[in-house]
Amino acid sequence: MLIPHAFRLTQGQDLKQALLSYVQAQSIQAGSVLSCVGCLTAAKIRLADETKSLSLSGPLEILTLAGTLTPTHVHLHISVADQDGKVYGGHLMDGTQVSYTAEVCLASYANLAFNREYDSKTGFDELVVSAAASSQ
Numbered sequence: 662m663l664i665p666h667a668f669r670l671t672q673g674q675d676l677k678q679a680l681l682s683y684v685q686a687q688s689i690q691a692g693s694v695l696s697c698v699g700c701l702t703a704a705k706i707r708l709a710d711e712t713k714s715l716s717l718s719g720p721l722e723i724l725t726l727a728g729t730l731t732p733t734h735v736h737l738h739i740s741v742a743d744q745d746g747k748v749y750g751g752h753l754m755d756g757t758q759v760s761y762t763a764e765v766c767l768a769s770y771a772n773l774a775f776n777r778e779y780d781s782k783t784g785f786d787e788l789v790v791s792a793a794a795s796s797q
């Protein structure tokens with residue numbers, strides 16, 4: 662049921678876009694990020710109040726990356742450390758660029774299908790979990 666995936670991103674790739682591209686190329690219907698370590702030349706992170714974002718310049722180390730993978734969207738939260746060890750974190754946005762490497766391990770779930778639907782209570786497209794078509 663759980664299918665492991667592992668790959669490496671290289672210099673200049675956009676972390677969020679590269680993960681979405683991988684999910685789509687592999688036709689992953691439901692998945693999550695297990696781990697990601699690497700380094701960045703730039704990071705763009707939306708903060709918890711949903712209105713402000715941080716644009717950080719590298720070098721930055723990726724400390725953690727967590728998230729939910731749906732066929733059309735990747736929802737990712739990241740923490741990074743700068744050259745003084747100071748840590749920043751939040752919601753990963755486009756514009757976060759890998760420098761030398763990013764080692765990514767993912768899991769996909771063959772029994773599940775993840776989607777996003779607008780939730781009027783939150784004003785956001787929220788996760789909807791269902792059984793995979795093949796197991797219904």
Ligand SMILES: [Zn+2]
Pocket residue numbers: 736737738752753
């Ligand atoms: Zn988020």
